[in-house]
Amino acid sequence: MKQSFLGKRIFCILLFSSSVLSSQKITIINNNTGSVTIKNNKTEVILKDGNKKEFSGIVNKISIKGTQDLDRSLTIYLEPTEKLILTIKNNTIVYQGDQAAINEYLNEKLNVDTYGKMKDYLQASEKKSLSPLKINSELFLTNILKKVNLKSIIISSEDTNSTKKIKTHIKYNWLYTIFSSVISLKDKNFSKEVINYYYQKYIESDTAEFSCNGAFQYSVMEILIKNKDIVSAQFPMYTIVEHSDSDNINQYLPKTCQKYFFFNKYRYFEHINDPQKDYYEKVLNEKFTD
Structure with a gap:
């Protein structure tokens, strides 16, 4: 009995130690010319060229600032036990490690894709009909999800925290570009139709316990609140x-x-x-x- 109890205790200690030792880690390597300043929450570190710094624990955002051409705020998408290496070289960032391609796409390319699509949203809205805009935008969303290996933007109970974070970021980034495009047309009736469609399908389920973990959520809600007279919602x-x-x-x-x-x-x-x-x-x- 004592041996069994001791065995269980040792197992628990090893399990705890393993979880601590394998916690999320982000390593930043400065191969840039000159020093860079790294901020993670309240921690601020100056990395001279050729130096590196490892951050442990759950990391949400990393700020990297060097010369005038290097001023970045990166959102990190990792599970607690995953590791990512960010190498700064020639004022660009190279991603290596777990979910490197996904982190690179979301931080380096998603905005280019979504903002670049706004002209298509305007063209799809020329006839002031929801259908072309809906088809165009939702097909585009499907293509974005494929790039990060996701099949749906809807959060499920089976999603990990990292997956939930990715889905939320993509959704509100995508919605912001749609809403901004439509609002710019200054057609109140069409704006009402569009905003209510996307609100009811993609946002309403979030509002019961709404919170923000990114700037795009704030920006989308700002648009909704400014136009609350045409939104079928109570804030x-x-x-x-x-x-x-x-x-x-x-x-x-x-x-x-x-x-x-x-x-x-x-x-x-x-x-x-x-x-x-x-x-x-x-x-x-x-x-x-x-």
Whole structure:
């Protein structure tokens, strides 16, 4: 009996040790000319050329900043035990390791594909008929999903956390380009038809426990709220975490989404090196740390 108990205890210890030792790891190698600054949550590291840094544990975003031509914010898509190597060379990023191709596509190519499709959405909308736009956009979505080895954009209970994250990012990126294209036509009746179709099919199921883990979710909800008079939805009200000139939008969004208003502002002012970035960084660090 004692031997059996001891065996089980040793097994549990080994299992725990294995899970710790095999936790998610991201290694960043700087083969660029000059130093780069890496930010992961509150950790900031300066990598000189030729050096590397390993980040362990669950990593959501990695910020990489070097010269004027290197200023990137990467979202990481990995399971807890997977490993990814990012090599910086000539101001570009080379992806190696687990899910390297998927991480590369989502961070380097998805925006090119979705934003490049907007002209087709405008052409499909010329007759102010939903059907051509629906066929065009949903066929395009199917092609995107094939590139990341997914068959459906709908989240299921069997999906891993990484898969859920990938589906959410693709869906709201895709929806943002559709909504932006249609809204630009300034046809309220057509916008109403389009927005309600996509809202009911792709967004409504998310709203019961809505939260944001990316900027595109905020941007899509911002469009919906600005056009709430034509959307068949009720938007609950939330406490404003930090007042701004977008309180009329943020009051309808949970804290996880309000965060991305300040994140977007911070990224913009940081990119143009405007001193206003300090205020937005301070708000993010003090009000949105959880």
